[in-house]
Amino acid sequence: xxxxxxxxxxxxxxxxxxxxxxxxxxxxxxxxxxxxxxxxxxxxxxxxxxxxxxxxxxxxxxxxxxxxxxxxxxxxxxxxxxxxxxxxxxxxxxxxxxxxxxxxxxxxxxxxxxxxxxxxxxxxxxxxxxxxxxxxxxxxxxxxxxxxxxxxxxxxxxxxxxxxxxxxxxxxxxxxxxxxxxxxxxxxxxxxxxxxxxxxxxxxxxxxxxxxxxxxxxxxxxxxxxxxxxxxxxxxxxxxxxxxxxxxxxxxxxxxxxxxxxxxxxxxxxxxxxxxxxxxxxxxxxxxxxxxxxxxxxxxxxxxxxxxxxxxxxxxxxxxxxxxxxxxxxxxxxxxxxxxxxxxxxxxxxx
Numbered sequence: 001x002x003x004x005x006x007x008x009x010x011x012x013x014x015x016x017x018x019x020x021x022x023x024x025x026x027x028x029x030x031x032x033x034x035x036x037x038x039x040x041x042x043x044x045x046x047x048x049x050x051x052x053x054x055x056x057x058x059x060x061x062x063x064x065x066x067x068x069x070x071x072x073x074x075x076x077x078x079x080x081x082x083x084x085x086x087x088x089x090x091x092x093x094x095x096x097x098x099x100x101x102x103x104x105x106x107x108x109x110x111x112x113x114x115x116x117x118x119x120x121x122x123x124x125x126x127x128x129x130x131x132x133x134x135x136x137x138x139x140x141x142x143x144x145x146x147x148x149x150x151x152x153x154x155x156x157x158x159x160x161x162x163x164x165x166x167x168x169x170x171x172x173x174x175x176x177x178x179x180x181x182x183x184x185x186x187x188x189x190x191x192x193x194x195x196x197x198x199x200x201x202x203x204x205x206x207x208x209x210x211x212x213x214x215x216x217x218x219x220x221x222x223x224x225x226x227x228x229x230x231x232x233x234x235x236x237x238x239x240x241x242x243x244x245x246x247x248x249x250x251x252x253x254x255x256x257x258x259x260x261x262x263x264x265x266x267x268x269x270x271x272x273x274x275x276x277x278x279x280x281x282x283x284x285x286x287x288x289x290x291x292x293x294x295x296x297x298x299x300x301x302x303x304x305x306x307x308x309x310x311x312x313x314x315x316x317x318x319x320x321x322x323x324x325x326x327x328x329x330x331x332x333x334x335x336x337x338x339x340x341x342x343x344x345x346x347x348x349x350x351x
Contacts, residue, residue: 025108025134025153026146027065033131034063034071045071068135077129084128085140090118090289093163097285097295104160108133108153118290182280183298185209189221190280199223206296219291222283233259236275240268244321 031042038045049057053067063071091114095103106114112133115123130136137146137155145156157163182190189199189208198211200218208221224232233255243251247265254263261269281299288295327335 024148025150027068027135027138028062029068029131029135030062031058032061034068037075037126037129037131038071065135065138068131069138072129072131072135075129078127081128081139084136085143087115087118087123088140088144089162091115092157093289094118094285096163097289098282104163105154105156108137108155111137111155117286120290182277182284182300183296186221186284186296186299187280190224190283193223193225193229201291201293203293219293222287224283229259230255232276232279233272236272239275240271245325246321 029037031045034040034049035042035045040048045063046058048071049063049067052070053064057064057067088111091111092104092106094114094117095106112123125132125136128136128139130139134153137144143158143162145158146153147156148154185208192199199208199221200211200215201207201221202209202218211218211220237251237255240251247268250263250265251268254260257263261272264272284299285295324332324335
């Protein structure tokens with residue numbers, strides 16, 4: 001049943017509340033979020049907040065940071081804060097391994113997404129006695145700074161040296177969108193979903209291999225599913241700019257079909273290969289960091305030749321599609337096509 005929210009005065013705001021309302025969400029939480037955390041009604045939370053922090057404790061359904069801290073202090077944590085600290089540091093490790101610029105500083109929603117990614121979607125602030133991500137990030141003042149104003153609040157590592165520097169390779173060599181190629185054993189472990197084979201990480205040899213009957217306790221490498229790949233194809237198409245109606249039709253069929261690269265218009269094939277490689281590299285980095293393993297220095301192996309520029313012919317073909325899509329019926333009727341081209345094109349019969 002939906003809780004009734006206690007009416008709160010809309011008159012002039014106390015200075016500290018107005019500052020919170022206008023500049024920062026750090027430490028704040030809604031009445032509903034704190035009620036869910038403490039197991040109380042919103043009315044009970046409001047009354048307790050006023051007792052603890054005065055009449056300015058709540059504004060338009062949101063509690064100021066001091067009230068949230070006081071109310072959350074008595075909540076029993078399901079998981080220790082040490083676990084949360086390790087997860088936050090792993091989120092920054094993931095950003096560093098991916099060679100993100102300014103990796104030691106992160107937008108709060110980005111941190112939340114990385115925590116969900118590292119926990120396979122299981123991360124919940126409530127498990128650590130916190131009503132939301134804006135309060136959660138304030139629990140680590142020893143190593144995490146919270147700074148910025150709405151809507152650009154960020155968290156920053158006080159001491160980036162907490163994340164061990166990887167000096168065995170240049171960061172650029174791990175860029176999957178550049179010229180590298182993901183190591184064969186890891187690529188196979190990630191994408192060989194059709195065979196039904198389970199792949200595990202063999203730390204003794206530093207390689208992914210097929211699981212045997214003796215590998216019940218071994219660390220399993222996450223293999224994609226057909227649904228994962230379909231979503232990755234859809235994501236790839238969403239990231240493209242404006243496309244012609246002709247290309248849009250083929251891309252739509254490609255998303256729902258087998259996903260074979262040859263089914264793509266030529267222009268998109270190399271872009272898709274780079275996207276898929278980037279997806280696999282991010283998935284693997286997350287896996288190694290999540291399991292407390294070192295990311296292999298040769299995750300990206302060998303070097304592919306530099307990608308070829310779009311050919312003049314392909315460029316002209318794409319422009320022609322755009323022109324044709326914009327033409328009226330009358331303009332199309334005047335379109336001239338050489339007989340040699342007509343002879344090369346087979347048009348399927350209408351059933």
